[in-house]
Structure formats: structure tokens, C-alpha cells
Amino acid sequence: MLHGCPTGDSRGQTTVFASVDQYVSVVKKLADDGYTMCYDLTAVDYLTHPGRTLPDGVAPERFELVVGLLSIEQRSRLRIRVQVAEDQAVPSLFDIHPGTEAMEREVYDMFGIEFTGHPDLTRILMPEDWDGHPLRKDYGVGRIPVQFKQADRGV
């Protein structure tokens, strides 16, 4: 447990599972602990893979927000995973880590997760009037048919 959240280990990397309510305060406490740089903020859509392994007490939701924190003095990294339901808004990390501005915009653009308290939540990669959120699993790749394309990719 770390700051009241269950932790896990993924191939030797510490992962902290926070809920949407605890998430900002955990990041704030970690920033005071020395994790001053947020190097990555992204999301995963678990629509077609619901059976992933999570520690006890963590209920899986459709989306997962993955935040990476780095401590330069301690030379260590930490990953925070937050379960986000569909249509649930998440508080923004902009006040603690201004560098998350573009990353949160990208998550909004690609997944449709809204961040409350973000100064400018608009599409960043797709044109502003684009419909749909491309990295969701129910959004197709958008291939055009190509002659002689080979067999189906097996799973």
C-alpha cells in the first residue's frame, strides 16, 4: 500500500492503483515525496479485454488512465493506474504538473475522457470538428479495401 492505495508489481515496475477520487491527492503527495516530473499520461480502453489481473479491492472499469511519475533525485519511477468508467470525468493534473496539459488533451482527443480543471480541453491531434475518439476499441481502423490483402490475423 502506498498513500492509501493498493500497489502491484509489473515486470519489476511498481504500480499504484488509485481511484478517481484519491488520484490527485496521491499525485500531490508523491510530488512532495520527490516525484517531481510527470513524464507520461495516457489511457487504455479495456473494452475487448475485460479479464485483466488487478489487485483485490480494485474494480475494473472500461478505461484506465496511466500516469508515469519520475523522481530525478531518487532515480526512480512510479506508475499510477486509475480505473475510469465510461462518461466519467477525471480531475486534471495541470495544477501539479503543467506538463500534462498536452497529454490530457491527447487522451481527451483519442479516448473521450474529460478532465475537469484543464485550461483548454480541445482536440489536439485530430481536426477540431472530428467525430469520434479514434483509439477506442469500438472505433474501426478506417482501412480502405486493398486487393489481395492477406489472411486474417489470428489471436
Added chain:
Amino acid sequence: MALVEQTNEGGQELKARSELGAKELLREVGSVLRMSEAEAAALALSEIDPSTDQTMIINMGPQHPSTHGVLRLMLELQGETVLRCKPIIGYLHTGMEKTGEQLTFLQGGTNVTRMDYASPLNNELVFSMAVEKLLGIDGDIPERAVWMRMLLSELNRMSSHLLFMATNGMDIGAVSMMIYGWREREQVLRFFQKVTGLRMNHNFIRPGGLAADLPAGWRDDVLHLLDEINPRLDEYDILMTGQPIWRERLQGVGIITAQEAIALGATGPILRSTGVPWDLRRDQPYLKYEEMEFDVIVGSYGDAFDRYAIRLNEIRESMRIVRQILDRMPAGDYRIQDKKVTPPPRARIDESMEALIHHFKIFTEGFKVPEGEVYVAIESPRGEIGCYIVSDGSSTPYRMHMRAPSFVNVQTLPHMMRGGLVADAVAVISSVDPVLGEVDR
């Protein structure tokens, strides 16, 4: 271009830099122009009232002669001074993360290599390392493969920094630097063509090792390369570093403090120019960097000149590392001998049925990777490049996300450009050295 009565920024106010404390820094320093593209388009069509002499919002890009690709900047100008700026990206969005979910782990390298197209081998390296970590074979990669990867990664750092020198020179005005920088880069690319078969976008570093061994005579080629480039770097010092015009244009331009850089997530030469000695090769070593002797170049003023000097000296440090690799390259396999992950040698396919089946399975269906998630980061010429892969046990990644250094570094642009001239804006973009392929993915 439109003259506006007042910019509609609400409670955000431009403050002098000396007044800023940490709290202001966090919320809004007033250097980012908060205006959506639709609003800007409407502004352009609105009536211009020449009687008022207020600030002007102009557009720079996405097609402009500065060679950094399709970056669009909306600048708010007062005369020639840049007040606020907003970088607008997305003009090169390729859907690589979505495509990554359709390609197998072996094919993933072809996709990922085209993100940071100035240093493609680094992209492939971080992707392969992430896949190997998920597979659990990251400790079993043969020695020679590891050393070869390090050699290629350092040569790629050299070619990327030479590209920076060329484009930086051209943006500042030393147009002949463009020709000189490419002259050196061609030497390195010729070596890459000999080893990997391609000048760019090689798809050579694959999960499990590399695609082929180094060709005969590679040592002489690399020595020849180093002997040629070394004296030319001193020529560049004469052409640029000591030259008064160069210094006037770059010193004191695009200053960023260490606190701002860390808050914004900037890494690489930008962070090192502020005085923070953070280099993943030394602080979180990967491959065999802990056995290598090299210095981490750190600046002191956080300006564009420091970033130029850091990159110039990083070329020298890379050459130092390459010389050490030349002496210590071990013999052995260039890829792990794990039948499920790496394809068998072509000759064996004629003889063994099993080899044929493995080859077929690996190239059509792909090898399966156990379930899990992992993040691996390395030091690319632009900063920390990381690969976050989630696998669901099948042969294609469930989610593949690349933490691109330029995507995060572009956020520092408004803070660096504030208060400078438009000409300095070009110098600042050039010193950040963004590669739009990885910004937009």
C-alpha cells in the same frame, strides 16, 4: 492576421518574469495563447479596425521554410515582440498507435521506426526492449546483440545531432552549415545502408536481437567515419561557436529555468541546458552504458546557445563511446536463439520442417507475448523516449503508446518565446529540435 481590441483570456494576465513565483508558474504564466482554432479562423475573417493599435495574432505554419516539419504556431505579437504563443499540432497525425494494435510484435518495428524519423533506430530499440521485457527475455539477449544495438544507437545519435546542426545553422542564417551537416550525415547513412540495407527507417533492431549481423569490414568503416568527422567538428566550432553573430543570435534566447523544465516534463538537451544532469544512459542505464566511459554535457543558462553546445559536444561523446565499442565488441550471436521469438536462419528452412513451420508462424501469425504491461525508456537525441505496451496474451499489442520526447518538449515553446522577437522564435523552435513525426504520431 487580425488586430484585436483585447485578447479574450479572462483572468490570465501577462506578468513580468521576475514577478513569478512557483504558484503562478504552475497555474498560468500567461505565455500560452488560449484560443481555439475555430476562434482564430473567425478572427481572421472579422473586420480590421486600423485605428486601434493593439496586439496582432498571426499564424506561422504549418507549411513554412523552417525545416522542422508541419508545426503551426499562433503568435500574439506586439510589433515584433512575441507575447503569447500556441503551438498547434496534429498535421502529421498518422494513427500509429491504432496501427500498432493491428500489427504483430515483429511488424511493430516498421511502424514505430517512422515516428522519430531523424533517429529511427532509437524508436526500434525502445519498442524491442519493451517487447523483450514483456516476454521475459530481456536478460538473455546475447552480448554481441547488445553491443551492436549500442553501436547503432550511438551512431544514430550522431546523425541526428548532425541533422540538428545543419537545420539549426540554416535557421539562424548560416546556410552553408546545411550543406556541411549533410555531408557528415551522408557518411553515417552510408554505413547504415551497408549494415541494415536502408538509409532511414531501417526496421533493423527487432525483439530478440537484430535482423542481421554486422558485415565484414565494419570496423574499418567506422574508424574511417570517426576519423573524418572529428576534424570537421572543430571546423564547425570555428564556423559557429566562436562567431560573434552566432553568439548574438543564440545567447540569452529562449531561456528556460530548471523548475519550468521539470514542471513541463521536458527532457534531453532542454533539461540538461538548465543545469540538471539527467541522462538516462547514466542515471537509469540500459544496454551496456554503465560500462562505458562518457560525460554528460550540462549547460548553465538554459538558453538556445547551451542547447546547441550540448548537442555539438554530445556528438563528440558519442564518438568516444563508439571508439570504446569498437575495441570491445564481442563475438557471438546477433539474436537470441529462441525458436518462438526469432526466425530461423534462411538456410535451415530448406533442411528442417520445424524451422519452416516456425518461420511461417512467426511471420504470419506472430509470436504470442504473455499478458501484462510494461514501460521502458531510453535516451533518444531529443530526450526520454518511452514505450508503454499492454499485452493481452495475443500476437498483437493490445495498446502501444510511445512517450515521445518532442510531444512534451513542444509545450516549452510558449514559455521560451515569450518576450522575444519573431526572429528569436525561429531560433527557439530550432533549438528545441522537434521532430513532428513523434509529436503527432
Added chain:
Amino acid sequence: MGQIQNILDEGIRGLEHNFITAKLEDLVRWSRSRSSWPATFGLACCAIEMMATGAAHYDISRFGMEVFRASPRQADIMIVAGRVSQKMAPVLRQVYDQMMEPKWVISMGVCASSGGMFNNYAIVQGVDQVVPVDVYAPGCPPTPETLIHAIETLHGLIETGELLKRRGSTGAGANVHVEAAPAPAQPIPVVLGAR
């Protein structure tokens, strides 16, 4: 008088054809092919190879093309180098429209020619959906030799005058002016198919 009216109507093609004017036409075409200036439209990896082609080793200055004009008004050839995304397509068309006649387009690389390896929602599948292309240069990225071959092919076509003659007679190519089509009664469904 008739002669001058012909020239006003049809340009150089309006000159009554005789020995001197034929030579003049050849001279014009020869000079057009020998000093065609490219417009900078480098987008992605192909832009790096295009810059390499302009540098000293592969030197397109020998073909009169080393001046990459930033302003499309001063350029003759647009080399679309790299993948064109959805956001960039209108910009591409706008830059193309700003170029002065006669103008040509080289589509450099597989992404510009056909969408390349990125058969997805984000990339325009072939830049010929947006602008008319004269020469396609395949490769990912095409080596400078391939690009020079494409340029030389285009120069050959400029010199024979075939492209402009063909465009003039069919009304295709650069003379195409896209008009806004009225919106249909039913919106056209776009199917983003499963992979």
C-alpha cells in the same frame, strides 16, 4: 491582328506554327524544365531524403532545382514529401492552388502516392485524392537516386510538352478547378470498417 488575338487567347500555343515559333516553343519548354523550382512541402521522413537530395552529395542544383521556394507563388513543382494527414489535406490544396501555372506535382514516397503502410483513418490514401499528380516516386523513403529519377522523368515530360498539351485538350490536371458541390439530400454514410 489575328495573330495577336490568337496569342491573347491561347498563349504561346496561339502562334501560327512555323519554323521560328516552333523553335521558340522548344526554347520555352527547355528553359521550363531546366529551372523548375520546387515548393517546400516536406512533411515527414521523405522530407529528410528530399533535403539530402538538395545537399552536396546528390545535388539537385545540377538540374537547376536547389532553390526551394517557401512561397508557392514562386514555385513550379510541388514535391509532396511525406504522409498527408486529415488535418493537412486542406492546407495542401490551398498551397497547390496558390501556385502559378504551369505547375506540376511529384508525389514522393509511398505515403503520398497511396497512403503507404498507413491504411487507416488518419492518412489520406494517396495525395492524388487532393491534387493532380504527374509523377509518383515510390520508396519508403525513396533514396535520393529515386527522387532524382522522378525529377528527371518529370523534366523529360516538361520538355516534350506532353503534359501541358494533354491537360489543355482534356481540361484535366492543373486546369481542374474544384467547385463546392451542393450537399446531397441524404448525408453520405462513411463506414469505418472493422479491421
